[in-house]
Amino acid sequence: MYDVVIVGAGVMGSATAYWLSRAGKRVALLEQFRPAHVQASSADESRTIRYQYRGQAAYTRMVAGAVELWKEFDRRSGTNYYRETGTLTLQTRPDFEPLRDGYQGLCDLGYEPRWLKAQDIRREFPQFANVDSGYIMEGVGGYIAAGPATRALADAAAEQGADVCTGAEVVALNESGGRVTSVATSDGRTFEGEVVVVTAGPWTARLLPELPVRVQPTAARLHYLRPADPAAYESPRLTPFSVMDTQFYGFPVHWRGCVKVADDMIGEPFEPDRDREHEDPVALAKLRDFLGRHMPGLRHAEVIYSKTCTYSMTPDSDFIIDRVPNLDNALVAAGFSGHGFKFGILIGQIMADLATRGATQWDLGRFRLDRDPSAVSQHW
Numbered sequence: 001m002y003d004v005v006i007v008g009a010g011v012m013g014s015a016t017a018y019w020l021s022r023a024g025k026r027v028a029l030l031e032q033f034r035p036a037h038v039q040a041s042s043a044d045e046s047r048t049i050r051y052q053y054r055g056q057a058a059y060t061r062m063v064a065g066a067v068e069l070w071k072e073f074d075r076r077s078g079t080n081y082y083r084e085t086g087t088l089t090l091q092t093r094p095d096f097e098p099l100r101d102g103y104q105g106l107c108d109l110g111y112e113p114r115w116l117k118a119q120d121i122r123r124e125f126p127q128f129a130n131v132d133s134g135y136i137m138e139g140v141g142g143y144i145a146a147g148p149a150t151r152a153l154a155d156a157a158a159e160q161g162a163d164v165c166t167g168a169e170v171v172a173l174n175e176s177g178g179r180v181t182s183v184a185t186s187d188g189r190t191f192e193g194e195v196v197v198v199t200a201g202p203w204t205a206r207l208l209p210e211l212p213v214r215v216q217p218t219a220a221r222l223h224y225l226r227p228a229d230p231a232a233y234e235s236p237r238l239t240p241f242s243v244m245d246t247q248f249y250g251f252p253v254h255w256r257g258c259v260k261v262a263d264d265m266i267g268e269p270f271e272p273d274r275d276r277e278h279e280d281p282v283a284l285a286k287l288r289d290f291l292g293r294h295m296p297g298l299r300h301a302e303v304i305y306s307k308t309c310t311y312s313m314t315p316d317s318d319f320i321i322d323r324v325p326n327l328d329n330a331l332v333a334a335g336f337s338g339h340g341f342k343f344g345i346l347i348g349q350i351m352a353d354l355a356t357r358g359a360t361q362w363d364l365g366r367f368r369l370d371r372d373p374s375a376v377s378q379h380w
């Protein structure tokens, strides 16, 4: 009998196991493959940590809370998964409303984003062309080594006494009397916990098909490119950036001498078990078009690695953090919709609090399952 059984060792499940085991709880973390495997949303080398949330102050406050926890995790483990490089947000036309909202929202919260006109961008960030304006957050936000940080959380949980079971595919949540009595894996094992936490990412609907807010896996393509002149694309000459109205974003050189550039569009529905390292000529053509227009120095850069990742989209792109309907001892954290990684260590702490105390200091109102989500075409 465990205090808590967690299903899924992406960043959300691994962080939940980390906080629970740190508090001395008996924890099983069940993962069908291994933490941050290639099909998981928490895989690969980088995720942006940006504070701008189009004026959604509640999200920005959560980012700030999460950054403190990422820093503490790095300090305790002697690592530097979180790189505080600042972030750059650009637009190719004046007055792109989401960019304005983000800038204003940061100012309202007392941050000091520095507005950049076209000539400032040409001088300070010559990597870009045909951009109108934007702003930089200096020394606030940056990026995190996603896969390595996820694995480190799971490893730390194991060191703190959690049973981290890889190759453990959960096939059923056995129920009786409105409670999950045990969790069954495909190899015939069962795990019993006082509480069960489901953090199954894009696979959530398989285990919980009746959730009132739908989690739809969608395709999101990313590319690693090797610049001819890598020094020009290293931090601090380049920070994580977004050319917001194009939906393309990227990172300075951080892996195998490569920058990463990706398309943030909500793509087509995508089965999470599918092969994802296949070629995608349409996505590649779109990338080259963006580079040709806005980052001409990378136009001919060699693509070293390219992959389709999955967003777990909710209709409104707000997360799901709630009790599972009709199951008193089951919690779900899912639907992180293409912007959840940065919060991972905080979500883990929230889930640990919900599992042990039934409460958290954070306002989870917008993440409840009884909301009526309106559909958006772009996540927050």
Ligand SMILES: Cc1cc2nc3c(=O)[nH]c(=O)nc-3n(C[C@H](O)[C@H](O)[C@H](O)COP(=O)(O)OP(=O)(O)OC[C@H]3O[C@@H](n4cnc5c(N)ncnc54)[C@H](O)[C@@H]3O)c2cc1C
Binding pocket: 007, 008, 009, 010, 011, 012, 013, 030, 031, 032, 033, 034, 035, 036, 037, 039, 040, 041, 042, 043, 046, 047, 048, 049, 168, 169, 170, 171, 199, 200, 201, 202, 203, 204, 207, 220, 221, 222, 262, 309, 310, 311, 333, 334, 335, 336, 337, 338, 339, 340, 341, 342, 343
């Ligand atoms: C291309 C891309 C770019 C992104 N960029 C950013 C960014 O810049 N900033 C940001 O903050 N966020 C970003 N995100 C979003 C972020 O990466 C995700 O929100 C986050 O990683 C979700 O983590 P998770 O733990 O919910 O899911 P996952 O990492 O997918 O973990 C779920 C785990 O559950 C396991 N599992 C599922 N079902 C079962 C089962 N039945 N039994 C056992 N195990 C099971 C899976 O194998 C998997 O390991 C991006 C996502 C993608 C795809």
